[in-house]
Amino acid sequence: MSPDDRNAADGTAPFATARARAEGGARLRLLGLPVLEGVDGTAAAELLAQPKRLAVLAFLAVEASGEGKSREAIAGVFWPDRPARLARASLRNTLHYLRTRLGPGTFRSRGDTLEVDTAALACDVSAFRAHLAAGRPGEALALYEGDLLTGLDSAGPPQWSRWIETERDRLRRSAAVAAWLLAEREEERCNWISAVDHARHAVALSADEEAAVRRLMRLLERAGDGVAALREYARLRQQWRREHGVAPSQRTRSLAEEIRRRADEAAEGSRRPGPVGRSRPATEDEPVGKIAVLPFVQTGSSGGLEPLGSGITHGLIASLARLTGILVVARTSVDRFGGSPGAVPRAHVADALGVTTILQGSIGLAGPRIVVSAQLADARSGLPLWAEIYECEVDDVQGIQGEMLDGILEVLGVRLSPGDRARLPARPAAPEAFDAYVEGRHRLARRAKEDLEEAVRLFESAVALDPRFALAHASLAEASLLLWPIAGVRRAEARVRAREAARSALAADPRLGEAHATLGLVTGLLDRDRAGAEAHFRRAIELSPGSATTRHWYGAYLAYAMRRPDEAERELGLALELDPLSPIIRTDQGLARWHRGDLDGAMKILRAVLDDAPAFWRAHHDLGLAMFASGDPEGGAEHLRLAWRHGAWGGTLSAPEGPPADWSETLDHRLEDLASRSRRHGTLGIEGALLAALLDRYEEVLRWFEVLAEEGSSGLLIQYWPVFEHWRDRPDFAARLDEQGLAWLSP
Numbered sequence: 005m006s007p008d009d010r011n012a013a014d015g016t017a018p019f020a021t022a023r024a025r026a027e028g029g030a031r032l033r034l035l036g037l038p039v040l041e042g043v044d045g046t047a048a049a050e051l052l053a054q055p056k057r058l059a060v061l062a063f064l065a066v067e068a069s070g071e072g073k074s075r076e077a078i079a080g081v082f083w084p085d086r087p088a089r090l091a092r093a094s095l096r097n098t099l100h101y102l103r104t105r106l107g108p109g110t111f112r113s114r115g116d117t118l119e120v121d122t123a124a125l126a127c128d129v130s131a132f133r134a135h136l137a138a139g140r141p142g143e144a145l146a147l148y149e150g151d152l153l154t155g156l157d158s159a160g161p162p163q164w165s166r167w168i169e170t171e172r173d174r175l176r177r178s179a180a181v182a183a184w185l186l187a188e189r190e191e192e193r194c195n196w197i198s199a200v201d202h203a204r205h206a207v208a209l210s211a212d213e214e215a216a217v218r219r220l221m222r223l224l225e226r227a228g229d230g231v232a233a234l235r236e237y238a239r240l241r242q243q244w245r246r247e248h249g250v251a252p253s254q255r256t257r258s259l260a261e262e263i264r265r266r267a268d269e270a271a272e273g274s275r276r277p278g279p280v281g282r283s284r285p286a287t288e289d290e291p292v293g294k295i296a297v298l299p300f301v302q303t304g305s306s307g308g309l310e311p312l313g314s315g316i317t318h319g320l321i322a323s324l325a326r327l328t329g330i331l332v333v334a335r336t337s338v339d340r341f342g343g344s345p346g347a348v349p350r351a352h353v354a355d356a357l358g359v360t361t362i363l364q365g366s367i368g369l370a371g372p373r374i375v376v377s378a379q380l381a382d383a384r385s386g387l388p389l390w391a392e393i394y395e396c397e398v399d400d401v402q403g404i405q406g407e408m409l410d411g412i413l414e415v416l417g418v419r420l421s422p423g424d425r426a427r428l429p430a431r432p433a434a435p436e437a438f439d440a441y442v443e444g445r446h447r448l449a450r451r452a453k454e455d456l457e458e459a460v461r462l463f464e465s466a467v468a469l470d471p472r473f474a475l476a477h478a479s480l481a482e483a484s485l486l487l488w489p490i491a492g493v494r495r496a497e498a499r500v501r502a503r504e505a506a507r508s509a510l511a512a513d514p515r516l517g518e519a520h521a522t523l524g525l526v527t528g529l530l531d532r533d534r535a536g537a538e539a540h541f542r543r544a545i546e547l548s549p550g551s552a553t554t555r556h557w558y559g560a561y562l563a564y565a566m567r568r569p570d571e572a573e574r575e576l577g578l579a580l581e582l583d584p585l586s587p588i589i590r591t592d593q594g595l596a597r598w599h600r601g602d603l604d605g606a607m608k609i610l611r612a613v614l615d616d617a618p619a620f621w622r623a624h625h626d627l628g629l630a631m632f633a634s635g636d637p638e639g640g641a642e643h644l645r646l647a648w649r650h651g652a653w654g655g656t657l658s659a660p661e662g663p664p665a666d667w668s669e670t671l672d673h674r675l676e677d678l679a680s681r682s683r684r685h686g687t688l689g690i691e692g693a694l695l696a697a698l699l700d701r702y703e704e705v706l707r708w709f710e711v712l713a714e715e716g717s718s719g720l721l722i723q724y725w726p727v728f729e730h731w732r733d734r735p736d737f738a739a740r741l742d743e744q745g746l747a748w749l750s751p
């Protein structure tokens with residue numbers, strides 16, 4: 005029996021697999037924007053466009069309790085100003101309309117009472133309440149995509165307005181309770197990152213924000229981040245001053261002062277000399293901070309050991325990223341500090357990466373055997389905390405990574421929970437497979453078409469050499485998905501390849517968070533299943549709390565697909581904490597800032613990316629678009645030219661040579677080049693539409709959308725950059741998108 009079947013049998017099935025689907029019934033989503041599934045698309049669209057009838061359906065679905073509602077009570081809510089006879093007639097007409105569209109078995113009558121038949125019409129509100137009542141807050145929160153009937157105006161008869169406002173408040177409070185329960189569970193396990201994530205979510209949902217912020221501040225201090233707790237207080241103080249003209253309460257101010265005093269005392273204590281071997285005491289309730297594992301370098305004159313050293317570095321980072329209570333910097337950022345130990349001042353590494361400890365090592369030969377040395381030191385003082393030398397055969401190099409990890413965690417005072425132990429890789433990969441995987445990760449980080457294609461080849465080689473190598477399968481899924489918007493692979497092909505590889509990864513290692521992150525994007529972007537995507541991302545974060553890629557992908561998805569800017573900024577901020585020098589994460593952070601309406605802030609971030617990575621095409625491209633939006637088309641066109649020169653959109657199309665007469669000539673030349681291409685692939689349509697939009701050619705934009713649809717691409721590409729926003733409310737624009745199957749995905 006499958007997990008879904010077991011859930012259905014014991015009454016715990018989530019909304020997506022509820023009995024209604026098993027029996028072919030309709031499904032009504034009311035948390036967030038209303039969605040009606042399992043019925044004829046035309047009928048669903050027609051009903052959702054009629055607020056009064058939708059309101060009646062929602063009222064009956066939310067109030068479904070087995071006892072029903074009297075027709076008199078229903079009519080009194082929606083037609084209170086009409087005589088009873090006319091109100092009952094209006095209700096009869098509405099019910100007839102709903103039965104015609106949804107099926108005759110949608111409602112059950114018992115005398116004068118009426119109720120929804122939940123076998124014929126499942127509702128996410130009922131599933132949300134059932135999960136909460138059964139003690140499953142995670143499943144409940146996954147269903148809460150927004151306030152009840154988001155977008156449906158509560159203005160109407162007083163009884164209806166009071167009812168919907170009351171229900172919205174009640175459900176939001178329940179969602180906040182669920183988030184706090186999850187935070188408490190993670191806190192008990194010392195899973196601090198997850199606990200803080202859930203607590204921040206709870207604050208966003210809480211009616212009493214000040215009390216919720218105090219609770220979050222206490223949690224952050226217990227997690228060892230008093231500075232973050234004080235930042236939360238500063239944010240609350242600024243908000244209250246701006247919105248209410250007053251300061252937070254004395255209780256909140258006193259808590260902030262206590263946290264500040266304790267942080268000052270801790271900082272003073274850390275400046276006193278401590279015993280060699282530990283930079284500061286580590287307790288069971290305190291995270292050890294953040295560690296950078298610098299690339300292991302080759303020593304001696306013998307060559308050919310670089311792949312082994314790279315494998316040790318990557319393997320340690322991958323393992324540490326699965327653990328709670330410790331943060332590890334991603335490989336993208338630590339690669340900047342390769343070379344012999346001491347080549348880069350330790351303080352510079354500490355400042356650039358924001359770490360408290362640094363692990364450095366080397367690999368060499370002693371006769372036929374491999375010698376690996378490693379040293380963990382305090383990032384500021386340089387005091388050694390732990391050091392070890394290992395000798396092994398070539399085939400045993402990955403095995404010593406486990407010994408090394410145990411030594412590091414022991415000296416830092418980290419006690420692994422059973423959950424942490426379960427998340428660690430159960431077996432080392434075959435050495436040749438691991439070498440191919442590491443090189444593939446290098447290629448993947450560059451984001452150019454040729455590099456992505458080579459990364460796919462390397463990951464395919466790795467899984468062929470070792471079919472049970474879960475990380476290689478997950479990376480193959482990631483690369484296959486990225487080939488869609490970057491290298492022009494068709495949407496349907498990318499979806500199949502990415503999903504198959506991710507499922508192979510989970511078959512090899514069911515607790516691999518990176519595979520769930522890829523499935524989150526596939527489900528959200530290509531399947532347009534928001535609830536499914538949210539569940540995958542939440543699971544990915546639970547399993548790999550320290551994965552920069554997971555946080556990055558979730559943050560980008562929240563920014564442009566879900567339009568949840570505050571959460572997006574938080575996830576992208578966490579991704580940058582884990583991978584502070586990543587150009588793609590910082591570029592997407594700039595794009596998220598643009599989505600929030602802060603165009604100047606977006607351009608500032610993108611320029612900083614290019615200062616550090618001048619050949620990164622995505623930053624040139626996004627800065628070019630942003631400069632057009634800011635009224636600087638000449639500067640924008642120049643950055644687009646640089647993006648094309650550095651391989652934008654797969655590097656298959658040429659940019660005009662020599663200085664153009666003006667910015668419009670640059671864009672026209674590129675559009676002519678695009679139009680001359682007979683082979684359609686996954687990027688011509690969106691690039692053509694973007695350029696036509698910059699030239700303000702509305703009809704040409706729509707023609708390029710047709711190309712985008714012919715390529716089988718997703719309408720989500722249209723909303724990735726906020727270039728088309730000013731046309732969004734035009735009826736003909738929305739109609740054309742609908743005709744092409746490119747409808748705008750709203751949060």
